[in-house]
Amino acid sequence: MMPDGDPTATAAIASRRCPWLDCSKADYVAYHDDEWGVPLFDDQKLFEFITLEAAQAGLSWYTVLKKRPHYRQVFAGFAAEQVARFDQQQIEQLLQDPGIIRNRLKVEAAVNNARCFLAIQEAFGSFAAYQWRFVDGRPQVSNIRGPEDYRATSKASDAMSKDLKQRGFKFVGSTIIYAHMQACGMVNDHSLNCFRRQQIIDSYPALGLG
Template identity: 45%
Template sequence: MADTPIRCGWRGMAGDPLYEAYHDTEWGVPEYDSRALWEKLVLDGFQAGLAWITILRKREAFRAAFDNFDPETVARYGAEDRARLMADAGIIRSNAKIDAAIESAKIYLAMRDAGEDFSAFCWGFVDGKPIQTGCGAIADVPAQTPLALEVSKALKARGFKFVGPVIVYAWMQAVGMVNDHLTCCFRHAPVKAMGQGR
């Protein structure tokens, strides 16, 4: 039997196949696709006040409910769609978060139509390359940083909601703008290498 790899010590992850797979294959991997970055930002907004595993378990239901997070489609949602989403037990049913998701699709499209690429906007805060933090223990990983506060303010200035600095930092970690895999984690070095080719 193969040895269990050393992972970041997230509470509740050990032995959870979905959570471990997310950690092992997705979290921290640099994401440069604009639509995927927007989807993850919306999902992190839905996470506000909840544990990420809650959203992860509902992610496929969210994708089905939000037309695979196609901004063109989501931006056209009206009262009927809002009612449909609020009746969908597979997702987080919050009027404020649903409205924020729909509005964010409109903002995303407005940026695109103005010639502003969402990925370039996001990655511009780190000069296009992931920040390598080199944390050795979970206790060393911050909940937010001054940069996350700067990104949060910039997103809020555009009209995005549920983008406070804690949510934004979690998103930055998830999409690989920051490599917060612990130095002892088996994913730290591979994820670091991914960010060095830019």
């Protein structure tokens, strides 16, 4: 939680976090500190992230993050096998729900992608096994000094995006997939001055990531 009424303390804490983060938003800070960039191997969480990243297209991540609790409620906790069974009536109901991004293409893509997600699980044993192949099973660690050092895509996101499209996924352009890779720890894009960068690197051995 950010300190109230102490600009100096607030600036000091902000200086130890990534430059993109709005430290005035407690839920955004919690997301940065607890989730962003942490290597993730749980398929249900991966489906959640890839669905929310698709919903974000053209919007800010914070817009979607604020809606995440409601997304979890109406998208069956992001259980892909349940979302894959959503019928047209359920899709129409979702499109009337102000608690989510009411974009028909994005909602229909979520259901379509759930079905494609299940196909990947069947082919590879898990979605995690599939997606981590694109970084050879190890996080790619960046050296980011300032906002200008952030990139929107990479060779790995290009390759994963292309492969997902071939497997029938929608709203999985390279920029969306790179954001997914950042969120799921396939890429460690915490800035050099951010306290979370080294903490996450130090966690790799325990996760079997070298």
